[in-house]
Amino acid sequence: MKISLFGATGPTGQYIIREALSQGYSLSVYTRDANKLSLFEGKIEVVEGDLKNLEAIRTCVSGSHAVISALGPNSLQINEKRSVMHGVGNIISIMDELAVCRLIQVSTSSYRDPKDGFDLKSRAVVLLIKVMLYKAYDDIKATGELISRSGLDWTLVRIPYLKDGPADGSIDVGWYGKTKLSTKLSRGNLARFLVDQISNRDFVRAAPGIADHA
Ligand SMILES: NC(=O)c1ccc[n+]([C@@H]2O[C@H](COP(=O)([O-])OP(=O)(O)OC[C@H]3O[C@@H](n4cnc5c(N)ncnc54)[C@H](OP(=O)(O)O)[C@@H]3O)[C@@H](O)[C@H]2O)c1
Numbered sequence: 001m002k003i004s005l006f007g008a009t010g011p012t013g014q015y016i017i018r019e020a021l022s023q024g025y026s027l028s029v030y031t032r033d034a035n036k037l038s039l040f041e042g043k044i045e046v047v048e049g050d051l052k053n054l055e056a057i058r059t060c061v062s063g064s065h066a067v068i069s070a071l072g073p074n075s076l077q078i079n080e081k082r083s084v085m086h087g088v089g090n091i092i093s094i095m096d097e098l099a100v101c102r103l104i105q106v107s108t109s110s111y112r113d114p115k116d117g118f119d120l121k122s123r124a125v126v127l128l129i130k131v132m133l134y135k136a137y138d139d140i141k142a143t144g145e146l147i148s149r150s151g152l153d154w155t156l157v158r159i160p161y162l163k164d165g166p167a168d169g170s171i172d173v174g175w176y177g178k179t180k181l182s183t184k185l186s187r188g189n190l191a192r193f194l195v196d197q198i199s200n201r202d203f204v205r206a207a208p209g210i211a212d213h214a
Contacts (some may be wrong), residue, residue: 003198005029006051006091007071007106009036012162014047016070017044023195024112029062051087059096066102066127066198067095071143073136081135085143099111102204103147104197106190107156109176110137111144113207117177125160126184143208151152155197156207159185166194170213182214 003025008016014015015038020027027044031037034048049056061067071084110129131138147154165186172181191211197203
């Protein structure tokens with residue numbers, strides 16, 4: 001079964017690729033720079049393009065069962081407003097065209113879910129990011145809102161600070177203000193949760209927060 005993967009050139013991307021391959025999926029991975037994926041040469045299909053290139057996005061998504069996206073603002077100097085949101089908008093339009101329904105997107109508590117309760121800790125973190133990294137905050141929030149309004153079978157996986165580490169399965173999943181969620185998550189646990197959502201329907205059209213069990 002083929003999965004399309006976007007935003008996999010960062011440190012988390014390597015974990016997602018390894019997890020998906022180990023679960024038996026074949027992968028079509030989209031990137032602006034194929035050199036960043038040379039480690040996986042021969043193991044994955046690589047499609048090169050930016051997020052405005054509809055033809056390349058179509059090539060990547062065509063024949064896929066689901067799309068996983070770890071796209072997120074990764075620079076302190078963001079020139080283009082809401083570039084991730086616009087890119088994800090293009091991915092959604094191609095998914096609609098090709099009738100690929102399942103989208104799993106990495107997000108953060110900058111996107112608030114109606115099921116969230118009041119949680120001082122996560123609100124304080126969001127306020128800090130809003131003040132210090134407004135463009136990143138705004139892009140993550142707008143991307144979440146765009147996806148949640150789509151007709152897809154979406155899941156927004158909201159994460160805290162990431163650290164390198166394997167998947168040990170020891171995570172908490174729930175809603176801010178209602179579930180005790182720590183402030184850290186290993187990239188291995190994130191990768192496993194993302195890939196598991198391909199077959200797990202529990203969080204379809206939902207935005208769970210996940211974190212390592214403290
Ligand atoms: N690190 C953390 O503690 C943390 C905390 C909360 C959320 N997150 C989110 O978790 C995800 C993985 O994080 P990470 O630190 O492992 O990796 P990362 O380096 O933040 O990865 C971001 C990915 O998004 C891509 N990307 C960003 N802007 C893009 C654009 N305008 N057009 C096309 N591609 C774009 C990057 O591609 P290029 O390589 O081409 O730039 C990269 O593949 C990201 O969504 C990040 O925002 C991370």
